[in-house]
Amino acid sequence: MRVSSLLLIALIPVTLGACFLDSGACTYEHRTLVLGGTASGSIGGTPATPVAVSVMLNETRNANPDFRVLNLTFTGQLDGSFSAAELRDGSTSPPTVLAAWTGVPWNPNIDLLTASPSHEMLATLARAGTLRLALLFGPAGSGGTLDATLAVTTDGDWMHPRCD
Numbered sequence: 001m002r003v004s005s006l007l008l009i010a011l012i013p014v015t016l017g018a019c020f021l022d023s024g025a026c027t028y029e030h031r032t033l034v035l036g037g038t039a040s041g042s043i044g045g046t047p048a049t050p051v052a053v054s055v056m057l058n059e060t061r062n063a064n065p066d067f068r069v070l071n072l073t074f075t076g077q078l079d080g081s082f083s084a085a086e087l088r089d090g091s092t093s094p095p096t097v098l099a100a101w102t103g104v105p106w107n108p109n110i111d112l113l114t115a116s117p118s119h120e121m122l123a124t125l126a127r128a129g130t131l132r133l134a135l136l137f138g139p140a141g142s143g144g145t146l147d148a149t150l151a152v153t154t155d156g157d158w159m160h161p162r163c164d
Helices: 002-016 119-127
Strands: 029-043 051-061 068-075 082-089 096-101 109-111 131-137 144-149 151-155
Touching: 029 119, 029 131, 051 119, 051 131, 096 109, 119 131, 119 151
Parallel strands: none
Antiparallel strands: 029 051, 029 144, 029 151, 051 068, 068 109, 082 096, 082 131, 131 144
């Protein structure tokens, strides 16, 4: 009888859900924006093999602390010495750099400490066909550039990750 009572007590939290046990579990929200395209161009004066690129913005609100992270991935063979990548607003002249992945070795994640570039800004620029990603090769891009126009592939809305 005692074992069944303990089992019943242990199962109550499972049946009531995680939000019941963790009062902070349902107070924050998460959303994701995924942008994709194909980067092409030349490296060292020679046409380079096109590379599939993806930029993902993940962010939370009402968390402690909130976070905003841009992640860059590319699929394919890079023909030169990759040095950096820049997310650019092509609607300005010259294009405005919105975020940059730099350093050796480079990190595919950028922690965004400000509200810009926002989810809405990136989605709007991508839908207008003016959001660009430049992959730079050689020191300071002197070896060449691959350029991609980014389009929205996933535009997630705010959701409660552990409660919906």
